[in-house]
Amino acid sequence: MSLPGWPTDLVPAQDPEFFGQVTRWLLDRLPGEFRDSQSRKDPVALAWVLRERIQTDIELMRRLYATARTASGTQRPEALLDTLSVVGAQLLRTAREANCVSSALTDLRHSAADTSHLH
Numbered sequence: 001m002s003l004p005g006w007p008t009d010l011v012p013a014q015d016p017e018f019f020g021q022v023t024r025w026l027l028d029r030l031p032g033e034f035r036d037s038q039s040r041k042d043p044v045a046l047a048w049v050l051r052e053r054i055q056t057d058i059e060l061m062r063r064l065y066a067t068a069r070t071a072s073g074t075q076r077p078e079a080l081l082d083t084l085s086v087v088g089a090q091l092l093r094t095a096r097e098a099n100c101v102s103s104a105l106t107d108l109r110h111s112a113a114d115t116s117h118l119h
Contacts, residue, residue, distance in 0.1 A: 005096035013104035019043075022101060026050055029094060044109065047102040054095045061088040 003012075010025045011017050026046040027035055030053070039045050065084045069077045 003100055005100045007097040007101065010097075010101065013101075013108060018104075022105070025101070026098075029098070044102075044105050047098060047105055050098045051095070051102055054091055054098055058088065058091045058095060061091060 006012065007025060011021055023040065023043045023046065026043055027040060029050055030046065034040055034046065034049070039049075061084055065081060065088065068074075068080050068084060072080055074080050
């Protein structure tokens, strides 16, 4: 059973495959330049960048939606508004997923730190 908002294409954080998949999941949602950077080895940092980027994109979609009828110059604003709505909904879903993944990474990091004295 997965948590509400958890990505359907990522195993749960408790799965042994999680750390092997989470970086790839994050990189798939970020600009390609991150694949070649040293940051690709830090899923916590990637999750932070993804959350910030998505939030900026959501704000942009809201602004575009609010001004599409008057500022776009299109003769078919309804089609544009429909597209902006679809993209906005996708961004909101990805934001929920990224927040879940980020929380899981933080929880796992804290759990590892809490038990490090036992090793």
